[in-house]
Amino acid sequence: MSKVAQPPLAYDTELEQLEIELLLEAIFRHYGFDFRSYAFSSIRRRIWKRINAEELPNVTSLQERVLHDPQVMERLLLDLSINVTSMYRDPGFYRAFREQVVPLLRTYPFIRVWHAGCSTGEEVYSMAILLEEEGLLGKSRLYATDINEVVLQQARAGIFPLERMQEYTENYIKAGGKRAFSEYYVAKYDGALFNPSLTEHVVFSQHNLVTDRSFSEFNVILCRNVLIYFDRSLQAKVHRLFYDSLVNFGILGLGGKESLKFSQYEDCYEQISSEKIYRKVR
Amino acid sequence: MAYELVVIGTSWGGLHALRRVLGGLPANFDLPVVVVQHRHRDSDHLLVSLLQDHTALTVHEIEDKTPLAPGGVYVAPAEYHVLVEVGQLQLSTEEPVRFSRPSIDVMFESAADAYGARTIGVIMTGANDDGARGLRRIADRGGAAIVEDPATAESAIMPAAALKLVPDARVAAVDAIPALITKLVVKSRKAHGGRPALPARKDDGSLRGTP
Numbered sequence: 001m002s003k004v005a006q007p008p009l010a011y012d013t014e015l016e017q018l019e020i021e022l023l024l025e026a027i028f029r030h031y032g033f034d035f036r037s038y039a040f041s042s043i044r045r046r047i048w049k050r051i052n053a054e055e056l057p058n059v060t061s062l063q064e065r066v067l068h069d070p071q072v073m074e075r076l077l078l079d080l081s082i083n084v085t086s087m088y089r090d091p092g093f094y095r096a097f098r099e100q101v102v103p104l105l106r107t108y109p110f111i112r113v114w115h116a117g118c119s120t121g122e123e124v125y126s127m128a129i130l131l132e133e134e135g136l137l138g139k140s141r142l143y144a145t146d147i148n149e150v151v152l153q154q155a156r157a158g159i160f161p162l163e164r165m166q167e168y169t170e171n172y173i174k175a176g177g178k179r180a181f182s183e184y185y186v187a188k189y190d191g192a193l194f195n196p197s198l199t200e201h202v203v204f205s206q207h208n209l210v211t212d213r214s215f216s217e218f219n220v221i222l223c224r225n226v227l228i229y230f231d232r233s234l235q236a237k238v239h240r241l242f243y244d245s246l247v248n249f250g251i252l253g254l255g256g257k258e259s260l261k262f263s264q265y266e267d268c269y270e271q272i273s274s275e276k277i278y279r280k281v282r
Numbered sequence: 283m284a285y286e287l288v289v290i291g292t293s294w295g296g297l298h299a300l301r302r303v304l305g306g307l308p309a310n311f312d313l314p315v316v317v318v319q320h321r322h323r324d325s326d327h328l329l330v331s332l333l334q335d336h337t338a339l340t341v342h343e344i345e346d347k348t349p350l351a352p353g354g355v356y357v358a359p360a361e362y363h364v365l366v367e368v369g370q371l372q373l374s375t376e377e378p379v380r381f382s383r384p385s386i387d388v389m390f391e392s393a394a395d396a397y398g399a400r401t402i403g404v405i406m407t408g409a410n411d412d413g414a415r416g417l418r419r420i421a422d423r424g425g426a427a428i429v430e431d432p433a434t435a436e437s438a439i440m441p442a443a444a445l446k447l448v449p450d451a452r453v454a455a456v457d458a459i460p461a462l463i464t465k466l467v468v469k470s471r472k473a474h475g476g477r478p479a480l481p482a483r484k485d486d487g488s489l490r491g492t493p
Contacts, residue, residue: 007395009419009422009423013395039347039367039372040367040372041365041366041367041372041392041396042365042372042374042376045365045374045376045388045392046376082374082375082376084375084376084377225375227346228346228347228372228373228374228375229374232347255346256359257344257345257346257359257362257373258345258346259345259346261345262347
């Protein structure tokens with residue numbers, strides 16, 4: 001069981017905040033990863049998780065290790081991006097997508113989907129299966145991006161833990177799945193290997209929402225439980241990126257506790273479901 | 283230092299206890315109250331309305347960066363951790379801590395670090411030991427610790443675990459907890475400059491001040 005990530009009690013909170021700001025500045029200047037506008041309380045927890053794992057005393061000592069040992073940076077990078085995900089996470093979202101978005105997608109000759117912050121790919125495979133069952137995968141292209149190359153490699157491999165298949169099967173059914181979920185994978189290498197034909201229409205590639213620009217125009221953008229880790233200013237920047245990357249009447253899907261409520265683009269979308277599914281209307 | 287935040291953690295039997303405590307707080311209670319109750323992942327909206335029926339305070343389900351307002355009650359959604367920042371709440375989907383998400387420990391520890399001695403932490407009925415470490419941290423930062431009396435709690439495990447780590451916590455039966463909270467708040471305000479001044483608010487709705 002992992003230790004709870006937290007600083008020692010004696011730690012001066014103002015000093016700690018300064019050290020964290022310096023660490024994030026150093027990471028940006030040296031490695032180009034920009035975490036400076038991440039929400040403070042959650043990134044602080046992630047940093048302390050790494051400090052404890054490396055058995056270091058404080059934030060400054062982690063900065064020294066990170067700057068002089070790229071492997072420590074790689075481990076920290078994995079900690080900083082939250083890679084907890086599952087297939088058909090929030091089944092209600094996928095059910096609403098099937099019922100309310102799929103009919104819109106049928107009207108397009110070609111469908112481009114951007115899955116921003118796809119992590120290890122579970123939700124990408126979920127969407128590919130959904131589109132396949134609706135007869136839309138053939139005319140779709142899914143662009144699945146993440147900041148982290150390590151998780152993208154796992155996503156490309158398409159092998160997920162066998163012990164989670166029962167949970168995923170339940171989610172799949174709740175999400176309105178039309179077949180037997182087990183048709184989509186075979187048990188292999190202690191894992192469930194998903195049918196490679198699902199990813200024939202998927203492009204996995206590295207993309208940084210904070211620093212990279214739009215790379216195409218999309219009919220659908222999915223970005224779920226990624227923006228909650230950003231502060232308001234960075235959220236505004238990413239919402240602009242999404243707005244600029246969506247076609248007129250394109251669809252934006254967010255996480256269950258995220259919204260456009262405080263964003264400058266609130267009036268440019270209408271919510272078309274009780275789930276966080278929005279349509280760009282102006 | 284006057285108290286500015288109440289955090290409550292509970293598990294098994296918590297709905298009943300929360301109704302009694304939130305229902306017992308006066309309608310003009312003006313501190314934000316953040317609540318973690320372990321529960322099933324499909325029950326979000328239900329819990330909010332079940333609590334709202336029993337209190338004059340306004341109950342909200344926590345979303346991304348929900349601002350804290352005086353007298354608001356903020357309930358953690360299932361499957362997310364809640365981190366307290368000064369003036370707002372942050373959600374996280376990172377892995378469960380000791381099998382719990384939301385974790386009472388995670389919420390309490392972040393509250394202790396953000397609000398320090400201005401925090402009142404309350405642990406009530408529950409069938410596991412989540413929250414004990416968090417309450418310890420609140421006490422270590424100079425905040426107030428309250429534990430429901432294990433003798434009368436629906437499930438004694440969580441209160442007993444909290445008392446083991448925080449032996450000098452104030453112990454009260456569930457019906458006495460609202461009055462105890464109110465008394466602590468009033469007393470702390472008297473000791474620090476008379477009237478119950480609310481903390482100044484910035485334009486963005488967050489509270490001014492350093493942890």
